[in-house]
Amino acid sequence: MINARVPMATTRLTEGWANGFVPRSGSNSNGTRIMIRLSGVPEGARVFAPDGITGTGSFQPTQSGGMGSYPASGVYTATSTGSLLLARVRAVNPDGSGGYPGLYPSYQGALLLTSVAEADSARGTQFLVYETMDANTAKQESAQIPIWIALPSDRFVPPSVVRQTLSLAPLSNEGGSIDFAPVPRYRPAAVATDCTLIGDCAAPYFPKLAVTGPEVSEFTAPAGSRFIQSDFRVNNTGGGLLEWRVTARYRGAGAGWIDIQATTGFESQTIRFNVWPTALTPGRYEGEIVVQQVGSPAGPNSEVLLPIALNVTPAAPPAIPLPSITAIADAANRWPLPAAPGSLIIITGMNFGDNTSFTIGGKLARIVLAGPGEMLVEVPLDVAAGRVDVIPANSGRPGPAVALDIVAVAPSTLFVLNSDDENNSEVRPAGAGKTIQVYLTGVAGAAQPLNVKIHDRALNVEVQAGGQPGVSVVKFTVPADLPAMQTAVVVCAAPAAGGAASCSHPKDIWIQAAAE
Numbered sequence: 001m002i003n004a005r006v007p008m009a010t011t012r013l014t015e016g017w018a019n020g021f022v023p024r025s026g027s028n029s030n031g032t033r034i035m036i037r038l039s040g041v042p043e044g045a046r047v048f049a050p051d052g053i054t055g056t057g058s059f060q061p062t063q064s065g066g067m068g069s070y071p072a073s074g075v076y077t078a079t080s081t082g083s084l085l086l087a088r089v090r091a092v093n094p095d096g097s098g099g100y101p102g103l104y105p106s107y108q109g110a111l112l113l114t115s116v117a118e119a120d121s122a123r124g125t126q127f128l129v130y131e132t133m134d135a136n137t138a139k140q141e142s143a144q145i146p147i148w149i150a151l152p153s154d155r156f157v158p159p160s161v162v163r164q165t166l167s168l169a170p171l172s173n174e175g176g177s178i179d180f181a182p183v184p185r186y187r188p189a190a191v192a193t194d195c196t197l198i199g200d201c202a203a204p205y206f207p208k209l210a211v212t213g214p215e216v217s218e219f220t221a222p223a224g225s226r227f228i229q230s231d232f233r234v235n236n237t238g239g240g241l242l243e244w245r246v247t248a249r250y251r252g253a254g255a256g257w258i259d260i261q262a263t264t265g266f267e268s269q270t271i272r273f274n275v276w277p278t279a280l281t282p283g284r285y286e287g288e289i290v291v292q293q294v295g296s297p298a299g300p301n302s303e304v305l306l307p308i309a310l311n312v313t314p315a316a317p318p319a320i321p322l323p324s325i326t327a328i329a330d331a332a333n334r335w336p337l338p339a340a341p342g343s344l345i346i347i348t349g350m351n352f353g354d355n356t357s358f359t360i361g362g363k364l365a366r367i368v369l370a371g372p373g374e375m376l377v378e379v380p381l382d383v384a385a386g387r388v389d390v391i392p393a394n395s396g397r398p399g400p401a402v403a404l405d406i407v408a409v410a411p412s413t414l415f416v417l418n419s420d421d422e423n424n425s426e427v428r429p430a431g432a433g434k435t436i437q438v439y440l441t442g443v444a445g446a447a448q449p450l451n452v453k454i455h456d457r458a459l460n461v462e463v464q465a466g467g468q469p470g471v472s473v474v475k476f477t478v479p480a481d482l483p484a485m486q487t488a489v490v491v492c493a494a495p496a497a498g499g500a501a502s503c504s505h506p507k508d509i510w511i512q513a514a515a516e
Helices: none
Strands: 008-014 033-039 046-050 052-054 085-090 116-118 120-122 125-134 142-150 163-169 209-212 218-222 228-236 243-251 258-260 264-266 269-275 283-294 303-313 324-330 344-350 356-360 366-370 374-378 386-394 402-406 412-417 435-441 450-454 457-461 463-465 472-477 485-493 507-512
Touching: 008 163, 033 142, 046 125, 052 142, 125 142, 209 283, 209 303, 218 228, 228 283, 243 258, 258 283, 264 269, 324 386, 324 402, 344 386, 356 366, 356 374, 412 485, 412 507, 435 485, 450 472, 457 472
Parallel strands: 218 303
Antiparallel strands: 008 142, 033 125, 033 163, 046 116, 046 142, 052 085, 085 125, 120 125, 209 228, 228 269, 243 264, 243 283, 258 269, 283 303, 324 344, 344 374, 356 386, 366 374, 386 402, 412 435, 435 472, 450 457, 450 485, 463 472, 485 507
């Protein structure tokens, strides 16, 4: 078993006093019995242990190779003072009663203990029972019991931890006189470590807990924010198997803000934890992460404290979303046409609000009318012609730019009023020979006069301010000889600095014939 390197664990037994192990004799139906129960053995695994164990007073004690020893099967030689010999009990009951020892002391010379047999099993628990066959009642003795766990090679075996429970045997929770019950019998009880008797509690073959980190132990975050993540590492700087658990403790007000992602485990592992300011009010919070060793074979479980502090600051104001432009159109007809300095445009988009502003060609534009998804904006008068960027911003934080073509003039008819300031329409036509008012945008940089075409007539008309930002107006008399009809009005304008004229799209108007 040793040469095959089968995974092995060592159980060490030590008398609490010199005659703690009582040998089997004529006056004792049984010698002192020791039961080892194993839980967590993987399915399909097989557990083996020696048939005989010799103790520290023997010619050659049994040694597992663990706990700083060299492996040795053990050689028992009977002496006048006695030496410790433990024998596996065969056909034993699950409570440790009954059965018979598998070997007896030999008084004919040395007894070489090399045989190994499989453990017994009951209700999913593997168990071993050893009985004291010989002992030195004047000397405190110890013995090592190697236990091998052979894993199946034809299947995947998930990681597992095998735990052992040590007790005297037979086990029973019933006291008093009971027919056919074994005597003596013992209640299950926790067994103390023997390293204080041996003097090796600090030996390197026992697990030793050590913790490194975390790199940051004091955190600062605004109230309501998400978690802050950090980690530390649990290390086993000794031998054997280190089992640990991790908990959080809090000092003063506030609890539950330390979230540890792995609270139990084995051997060395990096443990991640989160600090949550989400539900805390501004202030300072203190706590600690407690890393504890579990089931130390060397006696008391060691403990490491990691102080953690969280400074919660007032919540940051909510982030202002960045605005974005989806379309830019002419204010009169919502067509995506070029714009002119001083003209009105409609900008549609998302995340527009009271704190939204626009720059056009690097110049701050005036907002004439604001809505949640649409803005009426006046193009700055000093914007240079060409392709420029329109950039929205919320409280000075800019969103993505959108290109816009700027020309010198871009006449566009907004609406037409009759002489009585009523909207011109089919039911309210303008009278021939009466004044009509055409309100425009995009002609702030136009040369005087503008040319107005109504039906088949052309008129030169001076442009006037329209009383609103970005709005101009031309007023003229409808020719008196025009009959009642639906027709259109077109306004053309040339740049003041010279150049070709541009005309607006035709705007429908209705005319009523002059009274005879």
